[in-house]
Amino acid sequence: MTARMLVDGVASVQVSALDRGLAYGDGLFESIRLIGTIAPLWSRHMRRLAEGCARLYIPAPDPAQLWREALEVSCGMAASVLRITVTRGIGERGYGLPAAPRPTRVVAAFAPPPVAAGVYAQGVRMRVCNIRLAEQPLLAGLKHLNRLEQVLARAEWNDPAIAEGVLLDSHGRVISATMANLFAVVDGELLTPALDRCGVAGVARAEVLAACPQVRVGELTLAALRGAGEVFLSSSVRGILPVRSLDDGSYAPGATTRRLQQHWCDLGFSMEQGE
Amino acid sequence: MTARMLVDGVASVQVSALDRGLAYGDGLFESIRLIGTIAPLWSRHMRRLAEGCARLYIPAPDPAQLWREALEVSCGMAASVLRITVTRGIGERGYGLPAAPRPTRVVAAFAPPPVAAGVYAQGVRMRVCNIRLAEQPLLAGLKHLNRLEQVLARAEWNDPAIAEGVLLDSHGRVISATMANLFAVVDGELLTPALDRCGVAGVARAEVLAACPQVRVGELTLAALRGAGEVFLSSSVRGILPVRSLDDGSYAPGATTRRLQQHWCDLGFSMEQGE
Numbered sequence: 344m345t346a347r348m349l350v351d352g353v354a355s356v357q358v359s360a361l362d363r364g365l366a367y368g369d370g371l372f373e374s375i376r377l378i379g380t381i382a383p384l385w386s387r388h389m390r391r392l393a394e395g396c397a398r399l400y401i402p403a404p405d406p407a408q409l410w411r412e413a414l415e416v417s418c419g420m421a422a423s424v425l426r427i428t429v430t431r432g433i434g435e436r437g438y439g440l441p442a443a444p445r446p447t448r449v450v451a452a453f454a455p456p457p458v459a460a461g462v463y464a465q466g467v468r469m470r471v472c473n474i475r476l477a478e479q480p481l482l483a484g485l486k487h488l489n490r491l492e493q494v495l496a497r498a499e500w501n502d503p504a505i506a507e508g509v510l511l512d513s514h515g516r517v518i519s520a521t522m523a524n525l526f527a528v529v530d531g532e533l534l535t536p537a538l539d540r541c542g543v544a545g546v547a548r549a550e551v552l553a554a555c556p557q558v559r560v561g562e563l564t565l566a567a568l569r570g571a572g573e574v575f576l577s578s579s580v581r582g583i584l585p586v587r588s589l590d591d592g593s594y595a596p597g598a599t600t601r602r603l604q605q606h607w608c609d610l611g612f613s614m615e616q617g618e
Numbered sequence: 619m620t621a622r623m624l625v626d627g628v629a630s631v632q633v634s635a636l637d638r639g640l641a642y643g644d645g646l647f648e649s650i651r652l653i654g655t656i657a658p659l660w661s662r663h664m665r666r667l668a669e670g671c672a673r674l675y676i677p678a679p680d681p682a683q684l685w686r687e688a689l690e691v692s693c694g695m696a697a698s699v700l701r702i703t704v705t706r707g708i709g710e711r712g713y714g715l716p717a718a719p720r721p722t723r724v725v726a727a728f729a730p731p732p733v734a735a736g737v738y739a740q741g742v743r744m745r746v747c748n749i750r751l752a753e754q755p756l757l758a759g760l761k762h763l764n765r766l767e768q769v770l771a772r773a774e775w776n777d778p779a780i781a782e783g784v785l786l787d788s789h790g791r792v793i794s795a796t797m798a799n800l801f802a803v804v805d806g807e808l809l810t811p812a813l814d815r816c817g818v819a820g821v822a823r824a825e826v827l828a829a830c831p832q833v834r835v836g837e838l839t840l841a842a843l844r845g846a847g848e849v850f851l852s853s854s855v856r857g858i859l860p861v862r863s864l865d866d867g868s869y870a871p872g873a874t875t876r877r878l879q880q881h882w883c884d885l886g887f888s889m890e891q892g893e
Contacts, residue, residue, distance in 0.1 A: 357632035360633045438771070488642065491763075494715070
């Protein structure tokens with residue numbers, strides 16, 4: 344994996360081994376799709392990052408500075424994925440917050456992940472994961488660095504034909520995919536799970552909610568998901584992905600999915616549809 | 619904070635910014651008390667680390683190599699605390715496990731944390747934290763790098779007279795302190811919480827369980843804790859700490875606490891009692 348990277352504004356590929364991001368996962372990140380020098384969802388990413396910093400008591404970085412660094416690391420790339428990581432920085436040993444925190448910021452640009460041919464047209468295959476997400480309202484919604492549940496979920500399968508897994512909470516409610524949010528049309532109504540107890544409130548999900556004011560945010564059971572007429576995933580990196588199957592059940596990409604894919608094109612993400 | 623450190627066996631104070639330990643908290647750690655060149659609980663630490671690696675599918679480091687590195691970083695220190703961090707290493711972007719993982723290992727030695735005068739004799743003051751630990755059986759017991767709950771718990775208070783906080787799970791059961799395990803004598807029986815849904819199964823706790831076969835591992839309610847005759851904390855770094863108060867209630871250090879403090883002395887931790 345090659346990446347161009349700035350650590351606290353300086354070209355570097357390393358961070359302190361005493362950083363609390365490493366010691367405790369004490370920080371946040373954003374994965375941001377760039378088309379040349381355009382990041383259509385930038386302001387939503389910055390809003391989520393600021394909210395996450397506030398909830399974790401980490402001084403928020405300056406978005407203008409992050410944008411300058413984003414342009415620097417992605418310079419010359421026709422398309423890229425930025426990863427911005429913000430940690431609480433180096434701290435004394437122990438969990439207590441440093442009296443004078445100096446957050447660490449890492450801005451890195453990567454080549455976009457490959458998306459298999461036909462995925463945007465026909466959709467991805469999914470399975471239901473065995474792991475159940477733990478419910479922690481104080482961290483729910485945040486894109487924080489404590490992601491072992493997602494690592495364990497993704498380790499459950501290695502069939503390359505399966506692109507994603509459905510994550511349930513400990514009560515069996517559908518929450519999301521491992522790296523995307525999930526929407527389903529159930530009895531004609533567009534639904535996405537509430538994320539106040541677990542899950543990551545994706546920036547692409549926020550864009551869908553803004554584009555479709557009729558979406559109901561609430562409880563989605565696995566039975567309702569299996570019986571849905573249309574299912575799709577939203578991802579700031581991959582856009583709108585139809586779901587073609589869940590275990591043995593299948594779906595056809597429907598009108599809502601196509602309308603949102605078109606919305607994504609209109610935002611400037613047109614390259615994604617053609618990959 | 620100064621520390622002597624080896625990263626993958628090489629003197630360094632940095633790790634790759636692409637390490638999954640930073641990206642996802644994808645790893646484990648051990649905090650180990652050394653008295654000169656003796657680590658009385660070393661084999662328990664190595665056992666827990668191996669178990670954690672197995673549960674997270676991380677190739678386990680060689681304990682003999684870790685021990686050589688521990689002696690190197692702590693050389694010349696009369697007393698020290700080692701932190702051994704093992705991560706899944708550098709990975710491709712995304713949660714999927716690398717096909718050929720190369721774990722990262724960081725071995726660092728620090729001066730032991732100061733312990734206030736009289737603490738071992740009279741005990742520490744505690745409060746009950748507001749945060750409730752989320753229940754994730756697949757991670758329960760492990761000393762993994764996803765520690766945001768502990769960071770948020772410790773951020774709840776800054777009164778230096780309060781040394782520790784009681785953590786409850788989402789059902790209100792007592793689990794532990796923020797950086798120690800907890801034992802209580804309730805109706806004459808020595809009890810410590812079960813840690814199969816959340817919490818860290820401390821190495822010092824394991825030593826207490828081995829030394830006191832009569833300990834019952836089970837459910838401890840907050841009401842039972844408040845009414846306990848004797849409460850103490852176990853920590854691989856701090857040893858056996860009597861608890862003198864919880865919110866407005868108080869305890870006197872009792873015979874069990876004193877017997878276990880003596881056991882800690884017998885193990886070779888005698889310096890701790892005198893700090």
